[in-house]
Ligand code: SF4
């Protein structure tokens with residue numbers, strides 16, 4: 001008898017209802033208003049009269065099982081057993097009585113999790129996976145983020161910025177961190193170095209050729225072995241060839257640097273979503289504390305805090321004062337690298353709608 005076909009056991013995203021705090025479940029979609037009694041605390045009032053307080057705490061994002069257990073104990077002992085994570089890796093704990101808010105804050109603070117990240121604060125950096133989960137990082141995104149947030153923690157726990165500030169960080173130039181008011185991204189500045197002895201064994205050459213956005217890679221025979229070659233005049237040092245072909249190493253301790261970009265946002269509140277723009281490049285990839293990155297981000301934050309109008313996002317502020325003023329006010333040097341004069345895309349950018357892996 002033929003075996004029954006194996007059925008897929010993937011059932012998609014689980015329904016969130018079973019994870020909601022009972023007050024949220026009961027009043028789902030039926031809220032009257034919300035406010036923020038203090039930075040890091042949200043207060044929602046339902047039409048039924050029910051109330052719920054949410055306390056937002058920073059986490060170190062990449063947590064070991066011991067940290068998670070301790071935080072779950074805090075959730076059980078002080079927060080009625082319910083938590084959720086925000087997209088920026090903050091944790092939110094819900095309570096249905098106001099009297100439970102302060103003991104919860106005290107427990108989280110004592111555990112080393114600062115309270116904040118709401119309203120016009122600098123919330124936790126949304127950063128990419130780095131060494132832990134990804135195969136192509138050029139730096140440790142979480143390390144640079146931790147070093148930076150240690151220095152600007154007061155901006156997380158207070159709401160003193162003109163508007164919310166959302167930071168992102170990406171550990172390669174593919175930039176899975178997305179757009180941010182300030183983005184801290186790795187930038188490669190030299191074409192990949194090819195280990196020709198390995199390409200034929202490791203890489204599927206047509207896939208690698210197709211991967212290059214500017215058609216700079218060609219198949220080649222090197223020392224009698226099938227390999228690849230790169231037209232370095234065309235190469236834009238994006239690093240896209242490295243994931244499908246690790247012998248095309250692009251990470252370099254000297255030439256893979258940090259760059260800081262400003263003015264990106266996803267939301268369409270008041271103005272349309274925007275891409276961030278390069279404001280500083282060639283910043284050393286300098287672990288374990290990356291002081292040069294933190295210094296530049298702090299310069300930008302301080303100029304924005306001083307000069308922007310209330311409720312102006314970082315990019316709106318830069319657009320209003322003009323980019324020459326932005327460089328004057330932040331004290332950052334304007335160099336030839338800020339001028340986007342690359343025109344290769346007109347002739348050879350791979351702009352097809354095909355999805356490539
Ligand atoms: S930014 Fe790049 S290296 Fe970092 S996790 Fe995303 S794809 Fe991987």
Ligand code: SF4
Nearest residue numbers: 212235236238239241
């Ligand atoms: S994929 Fe990017 S790094 Fe690789 S050769 Fe093409 S442009 Fe250069």
